[in-house]
Amino acid sequence: MTLLHERFPGADLPHVVLGGRPTPVRPLQSWGPGVWLKDEGEFGEGGWGGNKVRKLEWLLPEAHRRGSRTLLTVGGIGTHWGLAAALYGAEHGIRTVLGLVEQPVDDHVTDQLRRLAASGAVVHRYPSVRRLKLAAPGLMLRHRDGLRPPYYLPAGGSSPVGTLGYVDAALEMAAQVRDGAVPEPARVVTAVGSAGTAAGLVLGLRLAGLSSRVVGVVVNDAFRLDGVVIARLANRTVDLLRDRGAEIDVQIDASDLDVTHDYLGPTYGATTAEGERALEAARAEGLELEPVYTAKAFAAVRDLVPTSRGPVLVLNTHGPRRVRA
Numbered sequence: 001m002t003l004l005h006e007r008f009p010g011a012d013l014p015h016v017v018l019g020g021r022p023t024p025v026r027p028l029q030s031w032g033p034g035v036w037l038k039d040e041g042e043f044g045e046g047g048w049g050g051n052k053v054r055k056l057e058w059l060l061p062e063a064h065r066r067g068s069r070t071l072l073t074v075g076g077i078g079t080h081w082g083l084a085a086a087l088y089g090a091e092h093g094i095r096t097v098l099g100l101v102e103q104p105v106d107d108h109v110t111d112q113l114r115r116l117a118a119s120g121a122v123v124h125r126y127p128s129v130r131r132l133k134l135a136a137p138g139l140m141l142r143h144r145d146g147l148r149p150p151y152y153l154p155a156g157g158s159s160p161v162g163t164l165g166y167v168d169a170a171l172e173m174a175a176q177v178r179d180g181a182v183p184e185p186a187r188v189v190t191a192v193g194s195a196g197t198a199a200g201l202v203l204g205l206r207l208a209g210l211s212s213r214v215v216g217v218v219v220n221d222a223f224r225l226d227g228v229v230i231a232r233l234a235n236r237t238v239d240l241l242r243d244r245g246a247e248i249d250v251q252i253d254a255s256d257l258d259v260t261h262d263y264l265g266p267t268y269g270a271t272t273a274e275g276e277r278a279l280e281a282a283r284a285e286g287l288e289l290e291p292v293y294t295a296k297a298f299a300a301v302r303d304l305v306p307t308s309r310g311p312v313l314v315l316n317t318h319g320p321r322r323v324r325a
């Protein structure tokens with residue numbers, strides 16, 4: 001039983017446990033007083049995991065509920081999300097088909113492509129988002145299970161069902177605050193690649209009654225990502241919860257969170273000097289970040305700390321550095 005189930009007893013929310021709870025919190029001493037980490041890298045089997053796995057805990061049972069044995073989802077060619085869907089999906093009898101768009105290739109992306117090839121996912125590559133969109137109806141037809149179309153998931157698994165993962169994670173964070181494991185953060189910082197993590201956090205923190213403000217660090221310019229988009233996803237998640245029998249009366253507004261595009265750099269996937277510096281500084285704390293998401297979120301933390309009136313907690317949403325053999 002998750003904290004979300006405890007919060008909404010009787011709600012019909014199928015779930016499978018893929019990671020151990022709670023994920024650890026600890027101070028990042030060398031980053032200054034009041035800087036805290038919640039390490040989502042510890043979520044998932046064999047130390048492989050992160051935010052994608054929190055979403056899959058709700059998405060994989062939803063696929064079964066719909067009678068789907070194929071997931072179709074999209075991302076960049078270095079997609080962490082697509083790899084997580086392929087690996088965890090395979091363990092739960094679900095095949096993953098990926099429509100992937102080219103992005104800047106570095107060693108990390110090359111490694112990802114190798115892992116994707118080994119994962120059993122069916123991969124289709126496109127030169128642009130436009131070409132992927134044009135191809136999407138054909139992919140839906142081509143990868144039917146009999147007459148049933150694949151279960152389509154947006155980039156990052158950021159549908160309302162996937163977003164439940166971070167509503168639950170926020171309730172977990174609030175329990176850690178109550179237990180004294182971490183002070184109540186003034187700000188909770190996360191990378192924003194498709195909005196599900198940030199939307200779930202905003203909603204979950206509100207449900208938990210914490211006044212922590214989410215700071216979303218946008219790392220993706222492939223589609224619109226701002227407070228309005230994140231609030232809309234949070235509100236669609238409220239609708240889903242209500243449809244599934246939860247007694248919930250909450251409305252999230254764009255002004256309920258802060259969103260910055262200042263750390264994106266030239267485009268999705270491009271490394272930035274601030275990101276590289278944050279990556280080095282995190283290493284001193286025994287933390288391996290990756291350049292596309294977490295390095296940029298941590299770069300924002302370095303700038304936020306001097307102006308923050310209270311603790312700053314940053315999420316290590318975790319890229320795949322350690323992969324099961």
Ligand SMILES: Cc1ncc(COP(=O)(O)O)c(C=O)c1O
Pocket residue numbers: 050051052080081155156158191192193194195196197198293294317318319
């Ligand atoms: C390591 C990492 N951090 C953060 C994110 C962004 O989370 P979201 O897509 O929920 O905005 C991702 C997305 O896949 C990711 O791989």
